[in-house]
Amino acid sequence: MSKVHICKRCVMDDVNTDIIFDKKGICNYCTDALDNKDYVWHKDGQNEFQKIVDKMKRESRNKKYDCVLGLSGGIDSCYVAYLLKKYDLRVLAVHVDAGWDTEVSTENIKNLCKKLDLKLETIKIDYNEMYDLQRAYFLSQVPDQDVPQDHVFFAELYRYAL
Ligand SMILES: [Zn+2]
Numbered sequence: 001m002s003k004v005h006i007c008k009r010c011v012m013d014d015v016n017t018d019i020i021f022d023k024k025g026i027c028n029y030c031t032d033a034l035d036n037k038d039y040v041w042h043k044d045g046q047n048e049f050q051k052i053v054d055k056m057k058r059e060s061r062n063k064k065y066d067c068v069l070g071l072s073g074g075i076d077s078c079y080v081a082y083l084l085k086k087y088d089l090r091v092l093a094v095h096v097d098a099g100w101d102t103e104v105s106t107e108n109i110k111n112l113c114k115k116l117d118l119k120l121e122t123i124k125i126d127y128n129e130m131y132d133l134q135r136a137y138f139l140s141q142v143p144d145q146d147v148p149q150d151h152v153f154f155a156e157l158y159r160y161a162l
């Protein structure tokens with residue numbers, strides 16, 4: 001068995017057959033990321049975002065909330081929650097517990113919403129049904145094992161929003 005070559009900067013290794021290392025042992029993924037770190041993805045992004053925020057506020061002025069945020073508790077949705085609060089939107093955070101939430105993750109979500117003063121609604125789905133679906137996907141060897149969970153997240157968020 002040959003030795004696995006690991007990037008000197010990150011955790012990528014040559015188990016990935018597309019990886020290329022430079023003379024310093026840095027992988028092409030690191031080099032690409034560093035080359036593009038200053039690239040501005042949306043040159044006018046802040047103004048575009050402000051327009052969206054203004055539109056949401058205008059359209060919801062007679063409603064209790066400006067928007068519904070699907071909050072998984074991961075870094076992306078937590079950052080969006082922070083950003084929406086920063087833009088002074090009235091946010092209803094909706095979390096769907098598909099059966100994989102831990103005590104710690106549940107507490108983290110509650111703490112985030114408490115700190116940001118967001119109303120949190122948690123939807124707990126039928127765990128036994130979810131386990132059956134995920135088990136069926138697993139046993140059928142379907143490549144995308146997240147389909148049942150992804151579907152329940154979107155279905156519950158849309159249902160709740162309506
Ligand atoms: Zn790397």
